Amino acid sequence: MTFRLLLGSEARMGGSTATPNGEAKLAVEGLSFTRSRATADGGRSEREVLRDVSFSVGESEVFGVIGPSGAGKTTLLRLLNGLDTPSGGSIALDGQDVAGMEMTDLRRRVGMVFQTPALFRGTVGTNVGYALELDGVPREEREGRGIACLERAGLPPSFWARDALELSQGEQQRVAFARALAAEPEVLLLDEPTSALDPAAASRIVALVGGLNKEVGVTIVFVTHLLDQARQICDRALVLIGGEGVEEGTIPGLFDCPACEATRLFIEGRLDPHGLVGNAAPDGPDAGGGDR
Numbered sequence: 611m612t613f614r615l616l617l618g619s620e621a622r623m624g625g626s627t628a629t630p631n632g633e634a635k636l637a638v639e640g641l642s643f644t645r646s647r648a649t650a651d652g653g654r655s656e657r658e659v660l661r662d663v664s665f666s667v668g669e670s671e672v673f674g675v676i677g678p679s680g681a682g683k684t685t686l687l688r689l690l691n692g693l694d695t696p697s698g699g700s701i702a703l704d705g706q707d708v709a710g711m712e713m714t715d716l717r718r719r720v721g722m723v724f725q726t727p728a729l730f731r732g733t734v735g736t737n738v739g740y741a742l743e744l745d746g747v748p749r750e751e752r753e754g755r756g757i758a759c760l761e762r763a764g765l766p767p768s769f770w771a772r773d774a775l776e777l778s779q780g781e782q783q784r785v786a787f788a789r790a791l792a793a794e795p796e797v798l799l800l801d802e803p804t805s806a807l808d809p810a811a812a813s814r815i816v817a818l819v820g821g822l823n824k825e826v827g828v829t830i831v832f833v834t835h836l837l838d839q840a841r842q843i844c845d846r847a848l849v850l851i852g853g854e855g856v857e858e859g860t861i862p863g864l865f866d867c868p869a870c871e872a873t874r875l876f877i878e879g880r881l882d883p884h885g886l887v888g889n890a891a892p893d894g895p896d897a898g899g900g901d902r
């Protein structure tokens with residue numbers, strides 16, 4: 611079975627910008643990303659990691675991106691945050707193309723929490739304070755604002771002076787949330803934020819995300835391959851498989867009545883992404899051969 615046959619183009623939802631809440635907060639249209647790297651013989655190898663991905667996220671929505679390992683979920687978030695530049699397609703925030711935006715403005719409006727917390731050496735205050743500094747907050751206001759962010763992320767003020775790298779993974783992930791919240795983002799991109807945590811810490815993070823969305827109204831794009839988590843927290847989701855957005859819809863719609871065969875196999879735990887990658891059509895996202 612080849613990847614392209616499996617997807618079934620009629621089931622795809624590219625081009626949709628309609629959301630239950632009206633105008634899209636984030637509208638992604640035909641997004642592609644090709645990785646290029648130098649080869650030993652002096653040439654270049656290219657590999658399309660995302661192809662023609664389209665979806666839209668409504669204001670204050672919790673939008674899931676679900677799919678198997680290697681599907682391109684992290685790559686997609688990196689494009690949304692401006693960490694990488696798309697090879698094609700567009701991303702609009704409140705109807706404005708992000709390609710024309712100052713990177714500092716984009717990063718302030720669209721925050722990101724990574725799979726692993728990625729804190730830097732120093733105190734929690736240094737980590738959160740740096741984000742506030744980048745956001746132009748005067749030095750004398752940083753501690754007060756930063757502690758408020760810690761509390762919003764479920765950590766007491768005493769954490770401000772703690773050594774960031776001596777905290778548990780769950781605590782570090784909360785600091786990463788606080789750091790992302792410091793800039794008061796309109797959109798928060800969360801890349802499997804519970805992947806390094808035990809079930810209890812993971813539940814607390816999921817509750818934190820739900821609370822943030824309800825209390826602050828921040829729009830959330832939540833990447834996960836855990837279906838229970840998606841069910842618990844997301845309003846709608848995009849199913850990303852093999853670099854392609856195969857289906858977008860409400861969680862009950864996707865889970866209980868998927869339109870696409872690949873979604874059904876993924877939800878039933880029967881999709882073999884490695885098999886798919888190996889069998890991808892020559893013009894598929896893996897054309898050009900693996901570079902890893």
Ligand SMILES: Nc1ncnc2c1ncn2[C@@H]1O[C@H](COP(=O)(O)OP(=O)(O)OP(=O)(O)O)[C@@H](O)[C@H]1O
Pocket residue numbers: 645659677678679680681682683684685686835901902
């Ligand atoms: N720095 C890199 N250099 C080359 N290829 C990469 C790099 N990062 C990711 N890839 C490849 O791009 C594809 C998508 O990777 P990505 O990390 O976006 O997947 P993912 O859906 O986030 O997976 P996971 O669920 O395991 O985190 C994979 O085939 C991966 O091997």
Ligand SMILES: [Mg+2]
Pocket residue numbers: 683684685725801
């Ligand atoms: Mg990832």
